[in-house]
Amino acid sequence: MSQTLWNRTLTWSGAVRRSVSRVGWPATDKDRAAAMISSLFLHIHPARVSRHVLKPAYTCALGLIAGVLFVVLSVTGLALMLYYVPYPPEAYRSMKDLQFVVTFGIVLRNMHRWSAHAMVMVVFLHMCRVFWTGSYKPPREFNWVVGVLLLLLTLGLSFTGYLLPWDQLAFWAITVGTNIAAYAPVVGDQVKFLLLGGHVIGPMTLLRFYVLHCVMLPLAMLLLISLHVWRVRKDGLSGAEVHAPAAEEVAGVFPPSTKTYGLMALSKRPRTSVEARDPNDDVFAWPQLLYRELLVALAVSVALHVVSLVFMAPLEEMADPTRTPNPAKAPWYFLGLQELVHYSALVGGVIVPTLLVLALLVVPYFDRGKAGAGQWFAPERRVANAVFTTLAVIFAGLTIIGTLFRGPNWAWVWPWK
């Protein structure tokens, strides 16, 4: 009797488990491949990947790290929202509460702050990697455009988040930033008025930046990240084509395949033919790709925790519109712009950034040759790489000058003096 009851219970619990996940814990390659395809959370991966693109030296995992940082920022940001009041001066007091009253509040805030800085850096480096490996070449032109939009969204999220602590640092960085927007021709003043919700930075501005930072921009970001990753999934990681050996090399070992996929007739994307791919070139995404991803996510998480426990996020005294700190600096990633703005607000604040963004957006449609795609610093792409590197170095140099070499009244100082 009890034996029957036990068996029934087992059958019942097995049925419950199968209702959640139709396959059990996969034991074979075939089952794992099936799991990759059938799971909502795993199917952004292919079942098999080229082992060449798995090499850490090729992608440096920068896109993945940016994605992990976005998840960390979403989670910590949601937690911080539970204590944050988007109205001055309570906004500043809630920052103080997070620092001194809320258990683990300071760790969350530190983590949010440092992840945001790291994300700007990582997204920029990811862009450099994609350029230097020529990965925006056809068919991936549009995904590069999506990537540029994601870079802009990252900067927008950082900028709107910068005001929320409502301290002197925040207030004056946003004062400088929104006044740059006012230099835009024709609509500049109206854009500034809409952004601030008035003539001066006040409660209305804080509320607008709060809603942009917590809802609108993250949703836009989520949408574009989905598109970005989906297209990577559809086009495959760049570089796999370069390493796919020619058909004749393989033909001696494997009989010419007559295999086709039913949906290939519908799929318009360019693809390497099944015959041309060396089966030994591909490895199963589970475990080869999946475990590497988990390892990177773990490393990022550990690094963020260590940094957040050691270094405190800055919080100056409460915002005071009557007192400008000297020097007043924008967030570090805008200090390259601020350095340009120091020479001319219109040229440095509007014309140069607009031209840079436009150039980034159209570059895959002008640089269309396929030569040199999928490898680092291909000799065929010497000119393109030289131009891009020069611009990137100039921008990084300006940022470093603005951060370290500028003191009171924006005069030159030596950081070691």
Next chain:
Amino acid sequence: MTNDRVPPGSVAEKPERPDRVRRSMFVIGCIGIGAATAGFLAATVRFLVPNVLYEPSRRFGIGPPTVFPPGAVTFLPDRRLYVFNGADGFYSISSVCTHLGCNVKRGGPGFECPCHGSQFDENGQVVQGPATKALAWYALSLSPHAQLVVDLDQPVNPEFRLRA
């Protein structure tokens, strides 16, 4: 799956010309939807423009003329304004840097901006960039209660003086 199969017998039939009435109705419908979308977008933009600003008034009293000692400059930090009581009358100059909105400070003969290093002379004219526009001058007037009143919506030339 069978929708795209052509039924036998219909192959030879010539396609009819589109019905003119139905086609024009379709165009009118498209224009209507387009107009409605444009109106919706315009309404959204207008919604974002606040009608009431919970800001300090742009026109405000700063006290009787006697509180400003003759020949001296008074800085009103919460109004971001310098008030001068010169030999030929009162005048006021904004402390908002025309470059990117930082507060200029008294320095040298005129004003200096801490953010990007602009310098202005004692009349607010640009001495050194990056600012390209002079500091704003605002109209002063005397209220019936003998108060000095500043109007931020009324910029004036550097010749402006109020005799009080």
